[in-house]
Amino acid sequence: xxxxxxxxxxxxxxxxxxxxxxxxxxxxxxxxxxxxxxxxxxxxxxxxxxxxxxxxxxxxxxxxxxxxxxxxxxxxxxxxxxxxxxxxxxxxxxxxxxxxxxxxxxxxxxxxxxxxxxxxxx
Amino acid sequence: xxxxxxxxxxxxxxxxxxxxxxxxxxxxxxxxxxxxxxxxxxxxxxxxxxxxxxxxxxxxxxxxxxxxxxxxxxxxxxxxxxxxxxxxxxxxxxxxxxxxxxxxxxxxxxxxxxxxxxxxxxxxxxxxxxxxxxxxxxxxxxxxxxxxxxxxxxxxxxxxxxxxxxxxxxxxxxxxxxxxxxxxxxxxxxxxxxxxxxxxxxxxxxxxxxxxxxxxxxxxxxxxxxxxxxxxxxxxxxxxxxxxxxxxxxxxxxxxxxxxxxxxxxxxxxxxxxxxxxxxxxxxxxxxxxxxxxxxxxxxxxxxxxxxxxxxxxxxxxxxxxxxxxxxxxxxxxxxxxxxxxxxxxxxxxxxxxxxxxxxxxxxxx
Numbered sequence: 001x002x003x004x005x006x007x008x009x010x011x012x013x014x015x016x017x018x019x020x021x022x023x024x025x026x027x028x029x030x031x032x033x034x035x036x037x038x039x040x041x042x043x044x045x046x047x048x049x050x051x052x053x054x055x056x057x058x059x060x061x062x063x064x065x066x067x068x069x070x071x072x073x074x075x076x077x078x079x080x081x082x083x084x085x086x087x088x089x090x091x092x093x094x095x096x097x098x099x100x101x102x103x104x105x106x107x108x109x110x111x112x113x114x115x116x117x118x119x120x121x122x
Numbered sequence: 123x124x125x126x127x128x129x130x131x132x133x134x135x136x137x138x139x140x141x142x143x144x145x146x147x148x149x150x151x152x153x154x155x156x157x158x159x160x161x162x163x164x165x166x167x168x169x170x171x172x173x174x175x176x177x178x179x180x181x182x183x184x185x186x187x188x189x190x191x192x193x194x195x196x197x198x199x200x201x202x203x204x205x206x207x208x209x210x211x212x213x214x215x216x217x218x219x220x221x222x223x224x225x226x227x228x229x230x231x232x233x234x235x236x237x238x239x240x241x242x243x244x245x246x247x248x249x250x251x252x253x254x255x256x257x258x259x260x261x262x263x264x265x266x267x268x269x270x271x272x273x274x275x276x277x278x279x280x281x282x283x284x285x286x287x288x289x290x291x292x293x294x295x296x297x298x299x300x301x302x303x304x305x306x307x308x309x310x311x312x313x314x315x316x317x318x319x320x321x322x323x324x325x326x327x328x329x330x331x332x333x334x335x336x337x338x339x340x341x342x343x344x345x346x347x348x349x350x351x352x353x354x355x356x357x358x359x360x361x362x363x364x365x366x367x368x369x370x371x372x373x374x375x376x377x378x379x380x381x382x383x384x385x386x387x388x389x390x391x392x393x394x395x396x397x398x399x400x401x402x403x404x405x406x407x408x409x410x411x412x413x414x415x416x417x418x419x420x421x422x423x424x425x426x427x428x429x430x431x432x433x434x435x436x437x438x439x440x441x442x443x444x445x446x447x448x449x450x451x452x453x454x455x456x457x458x459x460x461x462x463x464x465x466x467x468x469x470x471x472x473x474x475x476x477x478x479x480x481x482x483x484x485x486x487x488x
Contacts, residue, residue, distance in 0.1 A: 031141075031153060031157055031158055031347070032157045032158050032159040032160075034159075034411055034413070034435035034442075035411040035413065035435060037412065037467075053465070055411075055412065055413055055435070057158045057159065057351060057434060057435060057437075058152070058158070058347060058434075060413070060415065060464075060465075062465075082411070083159070086157075
């Protein structure tokens with residue numbers, strides 16, 4: 001199950017670990033991604049904190065924590081291949097993994113259906 | 123807000139999956155389906171077609187045209203030979219840049235001038251104000267379509283359009299020709315650093331010509347996004363960024379081309395001779411992929427020393443680059459370490475030399 005924020009982050013669970021990335025829609029809107037600033041491992045993020053930056057040829061965009069948690073891994077592949085986010089958004093193009101997620105915060109996010117509706121209305 | 127204008131190719135862009143954006147009052151393709159990085163690489167390796175119909179075209183005719191234009195434009199016009207294109211600047215009385223433009227000498231007494239889209243009306247007003255009554259000025263922008271064919275394989279494409287290789291113009295020269303039954307002007311110029319041509323045809327034939335070029339082997343469309351990264355890698359100035367009403371051509375690094383020491387007089391020349399440059403355009407190579415954007419502050423030893431005019435990831439360089447103005451009094455020589463503000467972070471870099479991309483084929487013998 002995937003959850004989406006109004007700022008177009010995407011978060012999905014694998015057991016107790018959450019993967020955070022940007023949505024397929026956000027990746028398409030940004031176009032070819034050329035740089036990703038990754039968060040530091042061990043950093044405790046609070047909902048809404050800036051966790052990184054995603055840059056495309058034309059624009060830079062902050063990535064916000066869609067839920068609170070502790071950064072336990074970052075996707076090192078994005079350092080040399082930031083375009084992986086365009087190729088495989090919401091999957092191999094994940095930015096970081098979070099532990100100690102606050103599940104109540106996830107419930108505040110949109111599910112796939114609600115996000116699709118949100119995009120249509122925007 | 124004024125309604126956006128569309129080029130004759132607008133429908134073709136949509137069919138090709140273009141993402142259209144407003145640019146200088148025009149609805150223009152920023153990229154097509156494959157994206158900016160693919161279009162950039164295709165231009166460097168093969169050949170791309172750009173719709174540049176938004177740009178303006180003027181014609182100046184009359185016995186005194188060369189003399190008159192020599193007094194209006196910052197680079198000499200009088201000594202420009204027929205058949206040659208020359209990059210030039212339209213300045214105001216303050217010596218700052220109203221526009222950068224390309225002047226084609228068509229005959230002894232006739233010039234074709236290509237200007238930026240956003241500055242077209244202001245340019246026309248400036249020419250009309252200063253040209254003597256013996257010269258006629260015509261704005262032919264609405265009747266003229268412009269396409270850029272750019273890339274190492276562009277000669278092969280031009281040959282398929284009916285031109286013979288041995289008749290093709292040399293770098294910064296032009297010829298008249300025909301594609302089928304359509305008259306055109308073809309110049310060996312461009313804005314990418316690659317071997318290429320700019321081609322002018324009547325606007326009512328634009329769609330036909332576009333489709334004929336698109337049908338040629340290896341040709342793919344490229345949008346304004348790739349045009350910008352390609353020109354930035356070459357360090358070519360873009361009006362509104364490196365050049366504007368706060369900047370002189372001397373500050374932008376074109377001082378030597380103006381032949382000020384010869385004593386020639388043109389609009390703005392007195393200020394250029396009497397006032398020292400307030401800033402100097404430099405090339406900055408950043409240490410990684412992260413780009414600095416226009417307006418970012420440049421710091422040298424922690425002090426505010428300048429401002430970025432253009433910045434992006436350079437796809438052919440694998441790292442970010444920027445052009446920036448360094449204020450006078452600060453070091454601007456190659457090798458100077460700088461740091462650029464990027465939001466809360468800062469990006470380190472070093473002043474380098476242009477072009478950033480050194481393997482361009484633009485001047486290649488054909």
